[in-house]
Amino acid sequence: MARTTDAVKILERVTGGDAAMTAGRAEAKVNFDVAQLIYDARAAAGLSQSELAALIGSKQPVIARLEAADYEGHSLTMLQRIASALDLRLELRFIPRNGVRRRKSRLA
Amino acid sequence: MARTTDAVKILERVTGGDAAMTAGRAEAKVNFDVAQLIYDARAAAGLSQSELAALIGSKQPVIARLEAADYEGHSLTMLQRIASALDLRLELRFIPRNGVRRRKSRLA
């Protein structure tokens, strides 16, 4: 058998055994969030899609695509271009998933 | 003259007139941060580049590229793949830049 590149085994070792199923869903949600993130930033700046496009050296249809909730092609470079144009800073973080309770959670 | 797609004028209107210069630098720093973000996450999970690559269905050289501080090709899809594999959640935010003080900042 493969020595260290057996994905299933590694997954179990790292996550406890059920991370594989969460993969697909998370991506869909992030795409949706990103679309809204862009829309909100543009709206807050009071810009039209054409204006924002001009700011980042692009065209209006590109912004329309980015703001479509089902668009899956988001890239970091595009997000950075938008952030820079709007004088914002793009912040990225990996945060623990729910379900990995640390210590006791005092529910009641 | 162009009606609404004059980038310079829009920039001045949105940012106050000096955002164009901050664009390039911010991107370089974000790339560096992302490289470290990936490295930290992988190290925290106790995985080798080969193991992480296997988890996301890729190969070791790809991870090496992503962790190189001067790599500029980071994509959201890749970050999401890594986050999912490590059972983490990718969080994205646009935050105001320093220098855009709102109201009075009570310094002293």
Added chain:
DNA sequence: CCAACTTATCACAATATTGTTATACCGGCA
């Protein structure tokens, strides 16, 4: 020294994202 493991780098094919133009749809307004 040798073997195994990890990481780094190169080159090129394969795929994904962006660029660009054209056009359609909608709502507001004269």
Added chain:
DNA sequence: TGCCGGTATAACAATATTGTGATAAGTTGG
């Protein structure tokens, strides 16, 4: 109605990112 601004969609070219295999260098342990 007709015009205008704003947004959405389509199609294809151009560019960027990933996939893949080969290989080198550094490290650790025998």
